[in-house]
Amino acid sequence: MTQPYKKVALIGLGLIASSMFWAMKRGSVAETVSGYARSPESRETARRIGLCDEVCESAAEAVKDADLIVLAVPVGAMGAVAKEIEPHLKAGATVTDVGSVKETVIEAVGPHIPDGVHFVPAHPMAGTEHSGPESGFATLFDNRWCLIVPAEGSEDEAVVRLESYWQELGANTERMEVAHHDLVCAVVSHVPHLIAYTMVGVADDLRRVSDQEVIKFSAAGFRDFTRIAASDPTMWRDVFLTNKQATIEILGRFTEELMALQRAIRTGDGEQLHAYFTHTRAIRRGILDAGQDTDAPDFGRAKVDR
Amino acid sequence: MTQPYKKVALIGLGLIASSMFWAMKRGSVAETVSGYARSPESRETARRIGLCDEVCESAAEAVKDADLIVLAVPVGAMGAVAKEIEPHLKAGATVTDVGSVKETVIEAVGPHIPDGVHFVPAHPMAGTEHSGPESGFATLFDNRWCLIVPAEGSEDEAVVRLESYWQELGANTERMEVAHHDLVCAVVSHVPHLIAYTMVGVADDLRRVSDQEVIKFSAAGFRDFTRIAASDPTMWRDVFLTNKQATIEILGRFTEELMALQRAIRTGDGEQLHAYFTHTRAIRRGILDAGQDTDAPDFGRAKVDR
Numbered sequence: 001m002t003q004p005y006k007k008v009a010l011i012g013l014g015l016i017a018s019s020m021f022w023a024m025k026r027g028s029v030a031e032t033v034s035g036y037a038r039s040p041e042s043r044e045t046a047r048r049i050g051l052c053d054e055v056c057e058s059a060a061e062a063v064k065d066a067d068l069i070v071l072a073v074p075v076g077a078m079g080a081v082a083k084e085i086e087p088h089l090k091a092g093a094t095v096t097d098v099g100s101v102k103e104t105v106i107e108a109v110g111p112h113i114p115d116g117v118h119f120v121p122a123h124p125m126a127g128t129e130h131s132g133p134e135s136g137f138a139t140l141f142d143n144r145w146c147l148i149v150p151a152e153g154s155e156d157e158a159v160v161r162l163e164s165y166w167q168e169l170g171a172n173t174e175r176m177e178v179a180h181h182d183l184v185c186a187v188v189s190h191v192p193h194l195i196a197y198t199m200v201g202v203a204d205d206l207r208r209v210s211d212q213e214v215i216k217f218s219a220a221g222f223r224d225f226t227r228i229a230a231s232d233p234t235m236w237r238d239v240f241l242t243n244k245q246a247t248i249e250i251l252g253r254f255t256e257e258l259m260a261l262q263r264a265i266r267t268g269d270g271e272q273l274h275a276y277f278t279h280t281r282a283i284r285r286g287i288l289d290a291g292q293d294t295d296a297p298d299f300g301r302a303k304v305d306r
Numbered sequence: 307m308t309q310p311y312k313k314v315a316l317i318g319l320g321l322i323a324s325s326m327f328w329a330m331k332r333g334s335v336a337e338t339v340s341g342y343a344r345s346p347e348s349r350e351t352a353r354r355i356g357l358c359d360e361v362c363e364s365a366a367e368a369v370k371d372a373d374l375i376v377l378a379v380p381v382g383a384m385g386a387v388a389k390e391i392e393p394h395l396k397a398g399a400t401v402t403d404v405g406s407v408k409e410t411v412i413e414a415v416g417p418h419i420p421d422g423v424h425f426v427p428a429h430p431m432a433g434t435e436h437s438g439p440e441s442g443f444a445t446l447f448d449n450r451w452c453l454i455v456p457a458e459g460s461e462d463e464a465v466v467r468l469e470s471y472w473q474e475l476g477a478n479t480e481r482m483e484v485a486h487h488d489l490v491c492a493v494v495s496h497v498p499h500l501i502a503y504t505m506v507g508v509a510d511d512l513r514r515v516s517d518q519e520v521i522k523f524s525a526a527g528f529r530d531f532t533r534i535a536a537s538d539p540t541m542w543r544d545v546f547l548t549n550k551q552a553t554i555e556i557l558g559r560f561t562e563e564l565m566a567l568q569r570a571i572r573t574g575d576g577e578q579l580h581a582y583f584t585h586t587r588a589i590r591r592g593i594l595d596a597g598q599d600t601d602a603p604d605f606g607r608a609k610v611d612r
Contacts, residue, residue: 076576125523129590145523174522184519187509188528195501196527198564200586202556203493205563213490215592216480217431217451221502222494223593224530230590233583240571240579250508251568255561257511258504262557265546270382273546277539280506284435284536286521287529 004165005094006031009066011059011081012073013037013046014232015127016098018136020070021051023169026138036062037133038073045133060088068165071097071109076238079108086112094118094158100189100235102149102181104242110151118158123147123181124171125189131232142170149181186246190239191254194247196228197236310471311373311400312337317365317387318378319343319352320538321433322404324442326376327357329475332444342368343439344379351439366394374471377403377415382544385414392418400424400464406495406541408455408487410548416457424464429453429487430477431495437538448476455487492552496545497560500553502534503542 008030010017017035024030035052036059037043046055056062063069063085071078078097089095095113099105102121113119126144128135146166150159163173176184203214203222218226240247264272314336316323323341330336341358342365343349352361362368369375369391377384384403395401401419405411408427419425432450434441452472456465469479482490509520509528524532546553570578 147523180514184515184523187512187515188520188523191508192505192527192531194567195505195564197583197586198560198567199498199501200589201582202497202559202563204586204589206493206556206559208486209490209493211589211592214494214589215596217453217490217494218593221498221534224534225498226586226590226593228527228530229583229586231583233580233587236583237576237579241574241576244571244574247571248568250512251564253508253512254504255564257508258501258557258561261500261504262554265550265553268547268550270543270547273543274539276507277503277535277537277542280503280510280532280535281539283506283510283517283520284532286517287524287532290521 002164002168003028003030004161004168005067007066008033008068008070009062010035010052010070010072011062011085012071012077013042013051013055013133014072014235015131015135015140016124017070017072018046018051018133019126019138019140020072020098020136020169022136022138023141027168027170029165029168030068034062034064034066042133049134051133051136059085063088063090063093065090067093068162069093069095071095071099074234074238075099075101075105075242078105079112082109082112086114089114089117091116092118094120094162096120096122096162098122098124100185100239101243102178106149106151106178118155119151120154120159120162121149121151121178122162122166123149123185124166125185126171127231129227129230131235139170141166144171146171146173147176147181148173149176149178151178182243182246183250186243186250190243190247191250193228193231193236194240194251195254196225199225200229308470308474309334309336310467310474313372314339314374314376315368315372316341316358316376316378317368317391318383319348319357319361319439320378320541321437321441321446322430323376323378324352324357324439325432325444325446326378326404326442326475328442328444329447333474333476335471335474336374340368340370340372348439355440357439357442365391369394369396369399371396373399374468375399375401377401377405380540380544381405381407381411381548384411385418388415388418392420395420395423397422398424400426400468402426402428402468404428404430406491406545407549408484412455412457412484424461425457426460426465426468427455427457427484428468428472429455429491430472431491432477433537435533435536437541445476447472450477452477452479453482453487454479455482455484457484488549489552489556492549492556496549496553497556499534499537499542500546500557501560502531505531506535 013035032053034054036056043055073081124146126140166173319341338359340360342362349361379387430452432446472479
């Protein structure tokens with residue numbers, strides 16, 4: 001057991017921060033964990049369930065003497081929080097974040113990092129469709145990836161220390177360049193979420209198909225979309241607004257491909273459809289081989305022995 | 307235990323037919339089950355694993371003396387199979403199918419139903435991403451919906467009998483009108499599948515993002531898409547080609563909504579995005595309340611106690 005940081009401050013107490021707390025407790029990864037959430041209800045909930053050793057009434061108070069400060073608020077709120085804590089940061093401390101977008105966060109937070117304080121952006125790629133201080137659990141990061149995205153001027157020693165911290169929480173770490181991070185996440189996460197939101201919205205809007213029918217027959221592929229589309233609205237609004245360029249680029253690619261398939265359907269080009277659908281099976285195979293999912297048949301049904 | 311049909315013939319031995327066989331055995335729902343698959347390999351596999359009481363060398367042989375004939379082949383092959391078995395059907399028998407599209411199947415199969423034979427189309431809304439004779443299991447239909455879609459001239463007694471048969475297999479049944487069926491399925495199943503195929507194709511095609519990255523970071527929402535996009539290519543090709551009108555209509559709605567959201571992203575309209583994402587949460591709630599999914603946080607992670 002190593003303790004990369006003695007005192008850790010969690011700013012924001014949602015799914016990610018609360019899971020980080022339980023993971024730190026599980027492995028005794030830090031000595032003290034302070035926390036702050038903007039809403040009094042969240043602070044109250046945190047105190048009730050024992051989330052954080054100390055729940056503070058301000059971000060400034062929470063970061064006092066902290067060796068690691070984790071900004072775990074929606075991406076759009078990072079800059080304001082950084083500004084608020086700026087005068088209270090200890091020399092030698094490291095500020096990190098858990099935002100799903102990196103370029104905008106670095107632009108917003110970077111200017112508020114005082115000399116003598118390190119800034120190492122990061123992005124744990126783990127989550128569920130739930131949110132809030134009660135949604136966290138210790139194993140959320142186990143065997144998941146945490147991307148470490150050094151900003152200009154991130155010192156190597158501070159980067160390595162943050163990597164070892166995330167490894168103590170159960171994650172695998174990988175360093176990635178800022179713009180590449182935002183593009184990869186647009187592909188594997190941001191655009192899939194937007195598409196799921198859209199499809200669920202279409203179903204809801206279609207008056208000839210009743211809500212009841214959509215719900216009853218959701219097992220036919222639609223259910224996974226509704227799960228994704230139940231994710232936190234504020235977090236996702238901020239993701240799309242701040243990763244605008246990559247999102248719109250990938251959306252353009254998506255629409256282009258979809259139009260090509262739509263045309264194949266309209267013209268009855270079965271060969272093109274079959275070739276496309278066969279090709280996509282290969283990627284699935286890769287994901288199974290990499291241990292990122294199981295081959296158990298799902299669509300909501302556990303396989304049961306005959 | 308009731309036996310609506312004494313002898314059942316399964317034409318096609320894929321996921322659905324093999325699951326029907328195991329469900330029939332589980333509940334002694336029929337006395338004898340014969341089966342036929344076009345490929346010699348599938349017939350060989352079926353014999354090896356004990357799928358069907360008798361695996362026949364032709365569809366004509368399999369339907370001999372059968373009280374219920376289940377057409378469980380891709381939608382595009384239904385007409386040819388119906389034509390082949392037409393001279394061999396017993397008077398008073400019922401022909402049904404399990405296709406995901408109903409209007410086209412009725413058009414293709416209907417003309418081959420002789421006088422004195424009943425035709426009652428149906429569509430069990432259950433499946434996994436696996437296919438082939440070894441993918442079936444007895445519980446696939448438990449608590450899932452089987453839509454019964456009477457064709458013009460389906461006699462009520464024959465419809466009721468097929469409903470009780472599907473209930474014996476574990477399913478809930480609901481009658482639905484042909485065109486409405488095809489529209490509902492386009493919304494909850496066909497278009498979501500096409501979208502998933504497309505998104506996986508985009509990811510694969512994007513050379514700046516490596517396959518390795520797509521695979522490694524798939525837990526971030528993308529993994530569910532790859533599972534859906536691993537479904538049987540032939541089945542899905544046929545679904546899109548035969549449910550062309552409803553698919554293209556829903557795709558049009560989808561693209562319209564997606565463009566509106568893309569515009570909100572481009573113009574930075576956070577309020578519109580937030581309102582949209584909040585609204586879609588309600589549908590998810592309905593699905594949970596209806597018992598069609600659990601509220602366990604997923605994204606690939608089982609919740610573990612702290």
